[in-house]
Structure formats: structure tokens, C-alpha cells
Amino acid sequence: MNYQADVCIVGAGPAGALLSYLLVKKGLSVILIERNATLGQSFRGEHLNEEGEAVLKSHQLFEAVESLGLLRMEKLEYYADGNAFKTVFPNDSVGHLGIHVPQANLLKGILQKAQPFSHFTCLLHTKVTELIEAETGHYRGVIAISNGTTIKIDSQLIIGADGRYSTIRKAAHINVQKHKHGFDLLWAKIPAPSGWEPSIKMALIGDKQLSLFTQVGGFIQIGWNIEQGSFPQLRKQAFTPFIQQLTTQFPALSDTVNEHIRSWKDFVLLDVFSCHSNCWGTKGLVLLGDAVHTMTPTGAFGLNSALKDADCLASLLDKESLTNFDVQKFQHMREQAIEDVLAVQVEREQTFSAHFVNRAS
Numbered sequence: 001m002n003y004q005a006d007v008c009i010v011g012a013g014p015a016g017a018l019l020s021y022l023l024v025k026k027g028l029s030v031i032l033i034e035r036n037a038t039l040g041q042s043f044r045g046e047h048l049n050e051e052g053e054a055v056l057k058s059h060q061l062f063e064a065v066e067s068l069g070l071l072r073m074e075k076l077e078y079y080a081d082g083n084a085f086k087t088v089f090p091n092d093s094v095g096h097l098g099i100h101v102p103q104a105n106l107l108k109g110i111l112q113k114a115q116p117f118s119h120f121t122c123l124l125h126t127k128v129t130e131l132i133e134a135e136t137g138h139y140r141g142v143i144a145i146s147n148g149t150t151i152k153i154d155s156q157l158i159i160g161a162d163g164r165y166s167t168i169r170k171a172a173h174i175n176v177q178k179h180k181h182g183f184d185l186l187w188a189k190i191p192a193p194s195g196w197e198p199s200i201k202m203a204l205i206g207d208k209q210l211s212l213f214t215q216v217g218g219f220i221q222i223g224w225n226i227e228q229g230s231f232p233q234l235r236k237q238a239f240t241p242f243i244q245q246l247t248t249q250f251p252a253l254s255d256t257v258n259e260h261i262r263s264w265k266d267f268v269l270l271d272v273f274s275c276h277s278n279c280w281g282t283k284g285l286v287l288l289g290d291a292v293h294t295m296t297p298t299g300a301f302g303l304n305s306a307l308k309d310a311d312c313l314a315s316l317l318d319k320e321s322l323t324n325f326d327v328q329k330f331q332h333m334r335e336q337a338i339e340d341v342l343a344v345q346v347e348r349e350q351t352f353s354a355h356f357v358n359r360a361s
């Protein structure tokens with residue numbers, strides 16, 4: 001089966017979803033392709049900061065997402081020896097310290113606004129495998145496997161919004177510089193005890209960061225930094241002394257942790273790295289979001305940067321600019337901001353333990 005559209009967007013993560021909506025609103029026909037069978041299935045970040053919130057509000061999308069469920073963080077607490085020793089409250093003008101938005105709610109909230117447009121098509125359970133190149137050297141489409149069938153999509157512009165391991169980036173032979181940050185991350189999700197306030201809580205275990213994020217629906221997401229590459233060795237050791245480090249810092253979680261995190265298998269390991277490319281696209285092809293600049297989870301910048309990329313790219317695209325799109329203009333507008341964020345992440349990672357010096361302050 002063959003499809004045709006002005007723009008083919010690969011990947012229905014935050015970048016691909018927002019870009020789809022903004023382009024169909026401008027009258028461009030868009031085919032959005034997602035390999036998963038449902039939206040929000042990929043495991044990724046759910047903490048929206050002020051910049052991401054501002055992008056959603058500027059396009060009247062925030063209310064749609066909010067109606068599906070989100071949670072505003074009321075404070076950030078630093079813990080040591082089982083007690084909060086420092087609390088950060090939000091500015092009155094903002095009213096919260098970031099927002100927990102389940103990925104499915106974010107993506108559905110955005111895409112339900114795109115669905116009514118007849119020139120928008122979303123193909124789920126469809127995995128892009130190859131780029132189609134014209135004799136001119138321009139990319140002019142993709143090949144994908146949709147529910148077991150090979151399909152072809154012709155388009156004037158192909159957008160790689162397919163995340164940190166981007167197929168589109170690799171198929172176009174675009175290189176990235178990859179950096180390790182000295183840590184990997186263990187994730188787990190547990191039910192929150194009753195009365196648990198919407199908050200971010202942080203502790204220092206050894207010299208590594210342990211973070212708790214309250215989530216929609218009465219859950220807590222645990223993010224535990226461990227030494228880079230140490231998990232295979234760690235999981236050979238006894239589990240109880242490891243998990244007791246968490247309950248020592250957060251005694252109120254003892255019951256729920258003991259019930260729901262019983263072995264190493266109850267953690268998911270994230271290989272933490274950042275990467276960025278000096279090339280954000282080429283003839284007929286543009287990369288954005290994690291596909292061109294993967295971030296570490298520190299500071300919750302990745303999702304927000306992906307939304308900002310989409311907002312910026314949509315502002316540059318229209319029917320006239322499609323055929324010879326100036327990708328360097330887009331790169332120029334976003335690249336410095338991305339480099340600044342990557343630098344802030346490294347700085348925060350290197351100075352996290354300073355929060356725990358002079359605790360009485």
C-alpha cells in the first residue's frame with residue numbers, strides 16, 4: 001500500500017506529536033508513524049518543566065492534556081537521615097515546581113486536536129525501516145512495516161522524531177557524538193502511602209542522587225543513580241542492604257517499598273548517555289528531539305526540549321518552504337539552547353552532592 005503526504009513524521013513521541021498538530025493546523029498534510037500499537041507506550045520522561053508547559057499553553061493544548069490528568073509538584077525536599085533538611089517552594093507566579101504528565105495523556109491530549117483534520121493520518125504499529133532516496137540525492141519517502149505488511153510513504157519532507165536510537169538518523173548516515181556521564185539509572189514505580197503530597201524528594205546515597213517524584217494516580221517514581229556500568233556486579237550482591245539505603249532515607253516508604261520492590265528485577269535499568277549531532281538534517285530530511293540531541297534525565301529537560309524543537313520547526317515550515325527547506329536555519333535557532341541545556345545537566349550532576357553539605361543551612 002502507498003501513502004502520500006506533504007510531511008512524513010517518524011515517531012509519535014512528544015516532538016512528533018506536537019509537530020504533527022502544528023503542521024496540520026497550518027494546512028500541511030501529515031502522516032505520523034509510530035512503531036508501538038498504542039501512544040505513550042515507550043518508557044520515557046514524564047516531568048514537564050515551565051518551558052514545556054509554556055509551549056503547550058501557547059498552542060491552547062494545556063487544558064486538553066490537563067483534562068486527561070496531570071499533577072503539579074508543590075515542593076522539592078532534600079532528605080538526610082530520614083528527615084527533610086531543606087525545602088524549596090515554587091514562586092508565587094508559577095505556583096508549582098514542574099508537573100507530572102503521564103506520556104499517554106500528553107500525547108493523546110495533543111493528537112486528539114490533530115485527529116479532526118482530514119489531512120492528518122496516524123499509523124500506529126508501523127515501524128519505519130528505510131529511507132527512499134531520489135536520483136537527485138533528496139530523500140523523498142520511507143519504507144515501513146505496518147502490521148506485517150510493507151508500505152511506502154512518499155513525502156516532500158521526512159522528519160526523524162524517532163528518539164535516542166533514531167532509525168532515520170542512522171539511515172541518513174548522520175553521526176552523533178555520544179557522552180557517558182558516569183552513572184546509570186535504576187527506575188521503579190510504587191504506590192504512594194496515603195497522605196503523600198505531590199512533591200519531588202531527593203537524597204544522597206554514597207555520592208549518587210536518589211530522587212522520588214509523585215505521580216498521577218497515587219504513585220511514586222523512583223530514580224536512583226548508580227555507578228556507570230555497575231549494575232551487572234551490583235545485582236550479584238544481596239538486595240536487602242541495597243534497598244535499605246532507600247528506606248533509611250525515607251522511612252515513611254518502608255511498607256510500600258518492602259511490598260513492591262523485592263528484588264533487583266523490580267528495577268528497570270536506563271543506560272544514561274547524552275549525544276548531539278552537528279548535522280540536524282540534509283536534503284529533504286530533518287531531525288529533532290532526542291533523535292538529534294539525547295539528554296540525560298537530570299533536570300527533566302529532554303521532553304521540554306523536544307516540545308520546543310517542534311514549536312520552532314513548525315514556525316519555519318509551510319507549503320512554500322517544504323521542497324527546499326533550510327534545515328540549517330532550524331539548527332541555528334535551536335542548537336545553542338540545546339548546548340546550554342547539556343552544559344547545565346553536567347553542572348547539576350557534578351554539584352548535586354553540594355546540596356548536602358552544611359545541612360542546617
Ligand SMILES: Cc1cc2nc3c(=O)[nH]c(=O)nc-3n(C[C@H](O)[C@H](O)[C@H](O)COP(=O)(O)OP(=O)(O)OC[C@H]3O[C@@H](n4cnc5c(N)ncnc54)[C@H](O)[C@@H]3O)c2cc1C
Pocket residue numbers: 010011012013014015016033034035036042043044045046047048049126127128129161162163164166167187270288289290291295296297299300301302303304305306
Ligand atoms: C527513563 C527516562 C526518563 C526521563 N525523564 C524525563 C523527564 O522526567 N522529563 C523530561 O523532560 N525528559 C525526560 N527524559 C527524556 C525524554 O523522555 C525525552 O527527551 C523525550 O521523550 C524526547 O522526545 P522525542 O519525541 O524526541 O523522542 P521519544 O520520546 O523517544 O519518541 C520517539 C518515538 O519514536 C518511536 N519510534 C522509534 N523508532 C521508530 C521507527 N523506526 N518507526 C516508527 N516509530 C519509531 C518510538 O516508539 C517513540 O514513540 C527521560 C528519558 C528517559 C529514557
